[in-house]
Every structure is written in structure tokens, then in C-alpha cells.
Amino acid sequence: MSIDYVHIMASGRSHVLRNALGWILIGGTLAMGVGAALHPMLPADLAQQLEVMGTTPGWAGIHVLMLLGSAAVMIGIWVRVLDAPHRTRVAWVLALLTILVGLACNASNIAFMARDGTADAARFLHGDASMLAQFGSTHDRSLAVARAGNTLVAIGCLAIAALEWRDAARPRWIAALALVAGIGGCIGVLLFDPASRGAVAAVALLSGWSLGTAWLAVRRGSPMGSAVV
Numbered sequence: 460m461s462i463d464y465v466h467i468m469a470s471g472r473s474h475v476l477r478n479a480l481g482w483i484l485i486g487g488t489l490a491m492g493v494g495a496a497l498h499p500m501l502p503a504d505l506a507q508q509l510e511v512m513g514t515t516p517g518w519a520g521i522h523v524l525m526l527l528g529s530a531a532v533m534i535g536i537w538v539r540v541l542d543a544p545h546r547t548r549v550a551w552v553l554a555l556l557t558i559l560v561g562l563a564c565n566a567s568n569i570a571f572m573a574r575d576g577t578a579d580a581a582r583f584l585h586g587d588a589s590m591l592a593q594f595g596s597t598h599d600r601s602l603a604v605a606r607a608g609n610t611l612v613a614i615g616c617l618a619i620a621a622l623e624w625r626d627a628a629r630p631r632w633i634a635a636l637a638l639v640a641g642i643g644g645c646i647g648v649l650l651f652d653p654a655s656r657g658a659v660a661a662v663a664l665l666s667g668w669s670l671g672t673a674w675l676a677v678r679r680g681s682p683m684g685s686a687v688v
Contacts, residue, residue: 480538481676487531488669494525501654505595513580522573529566532669533559538676547622554622558615564608565662571601602653612661613644633671640664
């Protein structure tokens with residue numbers, strides 16, 4: 460087997476993997492976006508929260524969609540390591556691991572709302588008033604974990620912005636998207652209530668960098684764009 464043949468085969472597998480991860484990242488980002496768009500705003504009052512949760516059609520399904528999207532994003536973001544310069548790959552792995560842990564913490568809150576929150580809301584609507592105190596305490600703990608996750612995602616985005624800026628082969632706008640996600644995420648964690656949409660700014664704004672990264676990866680992974688960053 461010639462060296463050229465081995466190189467061609469390895470390059471082909473790299474393009475397939477890049478395309479696969481790129482499309483997984485696109486699909487996951489869109490799934491999270493659709494789930495967030497369908498998710499109703501929850502009022503501050505706990506009783507009203509449980510009422511909204513219990514009367515929203517497809518409440519559990521919305522959160523399952525967001526969980527699937529989160530899982531896909533956690534897989535797809537690793538496409539960035541394929542095109543990272545060798546000297547920065549360790550830094551990239553650490554930055555992406557930070558984001559992965561942050562997304563996992565955020566996903567734990569989504570899972571709580573899909574399972575325990577749905578059950579608590581159903582029992583509350585059927586007259587079990589004890590669910591009010593139970594949901595309040597467990598939801599607070601779940602939000603604390605999510606808040607820590609949002610902080611990690613923001614920190615990871617800031618690290619990514621610095622790494623993207625240092626990579627001369629990458630367009631500057633991709634670094635700007637990561638920077639916006641990092642700064643916006645920090646503002647969301649510091650200034651917004653943990654239960655508000657603003658608190659998840661890092662996860663929401665990460666979608667800009669994710670879609671940009673996925674598009675560049677898919678374009679490079681195609682036969683027409685293999686020579687293009």
C-alpha cells in the first residue's frame with residue numbers, strides 16, 4: 460500500500476468525519492433554538508409557574524427536544540479540533556471541555572423540567588398543594604447547577620474567542636461571535652435572575668459560533684470546499 464494511497468484514505472475519512480460533526484452541530488443548534496422558541500415564559504410566582512407548565516401542550520416534549528439538541532451540540536463542537544493548529548489543540552480541548560461541562564449542567568436543569576417539573580405540575584393541578592414547596596426547593600437547586608453551567612459556557616466562549624483570534628487561517632467574524640457569546644454570557648449570569656431567559660445568554664449566543672463553525676466545517680469537508688477554510 461503506497462503512502463499516497465494511505466494519505467488519500469485518511470483525508471477522505473477526515474472529510475467524512477468533518478461533515479458528520481458539522482451537520483450534527485447544525486442539527487443540535489437548531490433543535491435547541493426551536494425548543495427555546497416554543498418554551499413559554501414562566502412567571503415569578505411558583506403556583507403560576509406550575510400552572511403554565513401543566514397547561515402548556517407538549518411541555519415535556521419541548522424539553523426532550525432541547526435535551527437532544529444539547530447532546531448533539533456537545534458532540535458536534537468537537538469538529539473544531541479537526542482544524543485546530545497542532546500547537547493549540549490541547550488548549551482547544553480544554554476550552555471545549557469547559558463548554559461541554561457547562562452544557563451538561565444546563566441540560567440537567569432541562570431534564571429536571573422534563574421529568575420532575577412535569578410530574579410536580581400535574582400533581583399540583585390535580586389539587587396536591589404540597590407540590591408547591593417541593594417544586595420550589597428542587598427547582599432552586601436545579602437552577603443553581605444551571606447557573607454554574609452558564610458560567611462555564613461563558614468562560615469557555617471567551618477562551619474560544621482568544622484561540623480563534625490567534626488562528627490566522629480563520630475569519631475574524633468567527634472569533635467575534637465567540638466573544639459576543641462570552642461577554643453576553645457573563646452579563647447574563649451576573650445581572651439576570653437564574654430563571655430568566657437572560658441567564659442562559661451564554662448558551663443561546665453560543666449558537667452563533669456553533670452555526671458559523673459548522674458551516675465552515677461542512678464547506679471544508681465537501682469536495683468543492685476542501686481547499687477552503
